[in-house]
């Protein structure tokens with residue numbers, strides 16, 4: 527039988543747990559490098575945005591995350607940059623490979639690549655390749671590889687903190703224990719999402735438009751909702767940062783709009799709740815994905831003991847499942863691949879994806 531998104535979603539817990547067991551495995555010892563540039567596109571850039579704050583806080587580094595094509599052609603390299611990391615699950619996204627080649631030729635900076643394919647062009651291009659450790663994901667709408675990319679980057683941050691003496695061995699162990707708690711909660715998140723989908727299936731499936739709103743570390747999550755819903759459900763879907771939504775996009779809201787609010791602790795939460803209450807006057811279709819508990823039936827509560835920096839690893843899982851289920855309920859035949867010549871035609875990939 528062909529694997530589906532759900533096949534890989536159900537493998538997420540075991541995969542991440544095995545990565546934890548192998549830690550620090552193939553992670554490089556990065557010492558004395560404080561200004562990192564990360565280049566990635568699609569789900570890979572969303573994954574890095576999701577892990578960025580965790581890594582920055584722990585490893586005391588400054589991370590700039592950029593779209594590689596735009597960066598290569600229009601941005602100016604910060605000469606303080608002392609590490610460049612290209613992230614591509616397939617290792618075959620041309621923009622990431624080309625930007626790394628360009629930087630390697632023009633600047634004396636060490637390059638790393640994070641990929642699940644060590645034989646890929648990205649892996650061959652960089653000075654040091656790091657394995658995402660999932661093997662190949664044979665469904666193009668990536669799920670397991672997405673959370674594994676977040677996780678591996680988090681583990682890289684943790685190991686870097688340790689290598690630079692920023693945390694003790696005991697603190698490193700405590701951090702690994704926190705990550706383990708997060709990983710153990712995945713089956714419960716899957717179950718909760720299944721119940722949520724069954725309840726709201728009809729109105730979600732009938733939606734002409736989806737918007738997700740969040741802030742801080744959740745921005746990676748809402749951006750991945752945008753990517754995953756567009757790839758699978760194939761109706762306009764947008765992830766908008768909370769404050770950005772308040773400066774224009776709110777004019778678009780109408781009674782058909784389905785809106786997801788990502789409710790996480792933080793200073794910005796008051797504004798999120800104000801916005802949610804405001805929009806509830808204009809559409810009935812407001813849903814919340816919340817860290818913690820809730821008795822509200824339109825809230826999908828992720829009851830896991832994680833902080834806001836680890837939360838993006840878990841909060842994306844409901845969106846992965848909803849993307850799959852809503853697409854199937856709409857009658858989109860996901861195993862039937864479409865636009866198979868796209869990547870080569872527009873030169874966004876070095877080769878067609880090897881999908882089931």
Ligand SMILES: O=P(O)(O)OC[C@H]1O[C@](O)(CO)[C@@H](O)[C@@H]1O
Pocket residue numbers: 567568569570613614615616617618619622666667668753869874875
């Ligand atoms: O992580 P990669 O392999 O560079 O892929 C980036 C993006 O490109 C796609 O494969 C589409 O071309 C997306 O599914 C993916 O998110």
